[in-house]
Amino acid sequence: MQTPSTLSVVSTSISPAVSGLQGWADLSDGLLHSIVALLGSSIDLLAFAATCQSWRAAFSSHRSASNLCTLIPPLLIRPADPIQGSSLPSIFSEKRSSVPFNSRYMLRIRKVIDVASDNSALGCQIPQETFENMHFAGSSHGHLICCYRGVCLVVDVFTGAMVxxxxxxxxxxxxxxxxxxxxxxPNSHLLVSTQSSLFDWxxxxxxxxxxxxPHGWIYQIVQFNGQFIAMDHGMKMYTLRLAPRLGLREIPTEWCSEIEPESFVQAWLVVCGDDLLMVDHFVHLSSADPVCHRLDMSTEPAxxxxxxxxxxxxxxxxxxERSPPFACARPERWGGTSNNLYYAHHSQPWSVHELRGHVDLSPTSHPNFNWRKRFVPTAMALWVYPSMFYSDGR
Incomplete structure (x- = not known):
């Protein structure tokens, strides 16, 4: 993104109101909204919102702010080694007086990669406590959820702010x-699953x-068509009710596919436009091709x-498996490719795999690539959108 001192707006006419403005902070919301619509990466949008208070307000009030998570790719958060981390510019570089030096809440640098911004690497700062003394339970709405021995923290990935x-x-x-x-x-709930219970705060x-x-832990919950859909570790599907009391109702399902669910590793559940998809891969270790199914809820059973x-x-x-997947429309807009799955690795940044509509059991370019999702205490590589992308001005 260009800095305000070099930013230019091409237009055939300029209204007297705009031409008479005294500074960049005084630009009209209409003009700022037109700039937001042209930005194609999370880094550019974060830079726009960080320019000044009026620009941030214009970003939050933009009619498409709540849809950004389907228009641009998420950011990739990865561990950064001490030498690399010390040289990474931080997305939010201001000092946080609420985090005292040498305290258990000291900030640890994580590497941030934006695939839509020339693969440039930045850094974000997350309280060290969440990595050294707590277990990763999930990520949601721009936050990490970490728990240990009854203590739970909800941490903003990019600012380090904690609840x-x-x-x-x-x-x-x-x-x-x-x-x-x-x-x-005002209606936000935090849901945490143990092996035998689901807790709601x-x-x-x-x-x-x-x-x-009833059947073991819930490891994924998505919002689809105005309701919450949950999937447990056995790939059973449920509708989730928050009020008047927390409850689950199983959705009877059957497979209309030549591949049985027993042939899959634990699946990713992802909302893709008007469809609820399950994305996984065949257990044959020489296959790196993703396989995708859509849940048709117009029939009984689904x-x-x-x-x-x-x-x-x-x-x-x-x-x-505790980090949610995301679906992005028209990825060519930012230099990506449609009909592909972007997989975040623990050892390398990511790889791209085409959905070809069939399972290829022949040797591939990834002969030793195992898609099995990790389940380790510390959050490794995950995709995430900044929390401000969900705020809608609140």
Whole structure:
């Protein structure tokens, strides 16, 4: 993105109101909104919003702000070694007085890669406490969710700001965590799954509600067509109810595919436009081809139907089953490729795999590539959007 001193706007006419403005901070919302619509990467949008308060307000009030997560690719967050981390420019470089030096909340640098911005590397700062003393439970709405022995922290990935819910009634074994809405939303809930229970914290309240799980832990929850859909580790599907009491209702499903679910590794559930997709790969270790199915909920039971192409969509998945995937429309807009899956590695930044509509069992260029998602205490490589992309001006 160009700096305000060199930014130029091409127009056949300039209204007297615009030409008479005294400074960049005084530009009209209409003009600023037209600039936002032209930006094609998260880094550019973050730079725009960080310019000044009026530009940030214009970004938040832009009619497409809530749709940014389908228009531009997410940012890739990866570990940075000490030497590399010290040289990375931070997205938010201002000092945070709320994080005292040498405290357990010292900030640790993580590498940030924007695939739409010449693969440039930046840094973000996350409290060291979340890496050294806590277990990663999930990421949601621009936040990491970390738990350990009943203590839970919700940490903004890019600012390090933290929210500390009440102590969890369960002390160990956290298999998933998600927010149902931005933290600033009046109806936001934090959901944390253990092996046998799902815990619900209405943000701002002083207690958790517990729901015993019938078939094991819930590791993914998505919002689809106005309702929450949950999937457990056995790939059973449920609708999730938050009020008046927390509840799950199983969605009977059947497979309309030549590939049975037993042939898959744990799947990613992702909302792609008007479809709810399950993306995975065949367990044959020589195959690096993704396989995709769509849940047809117009029938009873609902049917998983094989998808041959993603059309003009691309999907981003991380290497940890607790980090959510994302779908991005028209990736050619920022230099990406449709009908592809972008997989974040632990050892290398990412790889791109085409959805070809069939399982190729022949040797591939990734003969030793195992897509099996990791389940380790510390968050590794994951895709994420900044929390401000979800705020809608609140």
């Amino acid at each position: 500390s819910p009440p102590r969890l009634p369960f002390s160990d074994g956290y298999y998933g965590g998600t927010l149902t809405a931005p933290l600033t939303s 209405p943000v701002g309240s002083d207690s958790w509600e517990e729901l015993q799980l 049917k998983w139907v094989k998808v041959k192409t993603l059309d003009n969509w691309a999907i981003f998945v991380g290497g940890d």
